[in-house]
Amino acid sequence: MFTEEQIERYSRHIILKEVGGKGQKKLLDGKVMVIGAGGLGAPIALYLAAAGVGTIGIADADVVDLSNLQRQVIHFTPDVGKPKVESAREKMEAINPDVKVRTYREWISAANIARIIADYDFAIDGTDNFAAKFLINDACVMAGKPYSHGGILQFVGQTLTVLPGQSTCYRCIFPSPPPKDAIPTCSQAGVIGVLPGVIGTIQATEAIKFLLGKGELLANRLLMYDALEMNFRKVRINRNQKCPVCGENPTVTELVDELDALNVCDLEK
Amino acid sequence: MNLTVNGKPSTVDGKESVNVTELLVELKVPQAEYVTVELNGEVLEREAFDATVVREGDAVEFLYFMGGGNSTFPKGAK
Ligand SMILES: [Zn+2]
Numbered sequence: 001m002f003t004e005e006q007i008e009r010y011s012r013h014i015i016l017k018e019v020g021g022k023g024q025k026k027l028l029d030g031k032v033m034v035i036g037a038g039g040l041g042a043p044i045a046l047y048l049a050a051a052g053v054g055t056i057g058i059a060d061a062d063v064v065d066l067s068n069l070q071r072q073v074i075h076f077t078p079d080v081g082k083p084k085v086e087s088a089r090e091k092m093e094a095i096n097p098d099v100k101v102r103t104y105r106e107w108i109s110a111a112n113i114a115r116i117i118a119d120y121d122f123a124i125d126g127t128d129n130f131a132a133k134f135l136i137n138d139a140c141v142m143a144g145k146p147y148s149h150g151g152i153l154q155f156v157g158q159t160l161t162v163l164p165g166q167s168t169c170y171r172c173i174f175p176s177p178p179p180k181d182a183i184p185t186c187s188q189a190g191v192i193g194v195l196p197g198v199i200g201t202i203q204a205t206e207a208i209k210f211l212l213g214k215g216e217l218l219a220n221r222l223l224m225y226d227a228l229e230m231n232f233r234k235v236r237i238n239r240n241q242k243c244p245v246c247g248e249n250p251t252v253t254e255l256v257d258e259l260d261a262l263n264v265c266d267l268e269k
Numbered sequence: 270m271n272l273t274v275n276g277k278p279s280t281v282d283g284k285e286s287v288n289v290t291e292l293l294v295e296l297k298v299p300q301a302e303y304v305t306v307e308l309n310g311e312v313l314e315r316e317a318f319d320a321t322v323v324r325e326g327d328a329v330e331f332l333y334f335m336g337g338g339n340s341t342f343p344k345g346a347k
Binding site: 127128129130133151152153156157158172173174175178182183222233235236237238240242 | 275276300302303305307310311312314330332333334335336
């Protein structure tokens, strides 16, 4: 079922008892949607492509800016001005021609998010603003789509894997978005360039574990990383019965754009 | 009063108990208006902060909003 070239390419995976030929086949048959081709999306997309995840969607409407290159390692200096999804697709296909990359050069919204995630096994939030983060959570919970949340600011990051209906969702922890401009943005507050590499790589690891069906996912536990203290902590967080989207009496029953919560960590400015 | 705050030992001097609203002030918690508070493993509703008492030995987590990654909403909509 594998070509000679694939056996060589994936040899370090195949030799792992948790992966093997069967696991590698699962990765090649797997479909992962990466929302955002920025700081978090860059390492996510690169590692998923390298791992041989067979179908990878990537959504972003933006173009590469010089100020992105400090951390968005999938984009190179000659890519400045190019659509991010195109820049990302080129690198992913160059790393691994086995991978089918589907690009979505659009901003996610209540109108398109359900369609964008529908065809995938797992989704990854690599966005920078709370409107998008809440929308992804709600859409994934409503669709029963497992996904990985990730957030970064300055020297700290957080990530959580959500298994809808089974584990804690983003709204179980944060019931509603903060008001616009309440939380400093990365463009105002800065972000150390290696930080999204750490958090994004963990998110990609979760997607791979999910596809393989191996290990324990980061569910019901929020992982917090502090680069200055070089500290990782996991905080147990149970499902919230009063969660507005996955609780006993949900108040969020359809997808809406939380326009008041836009722009949180707009790294482009 | 000795507490565990975000995994580290912490003390609130001269008090045997405080409510969560008072604790946010005592500990000078940043983003106090938006922070999520977990007390002994349970996420508290914001409306319950005044009525929820924190005592010796309790474990408190402050969970903060974090953005990150990349913009995926139209700039015009901001
Ligand atoms: Zn929930």
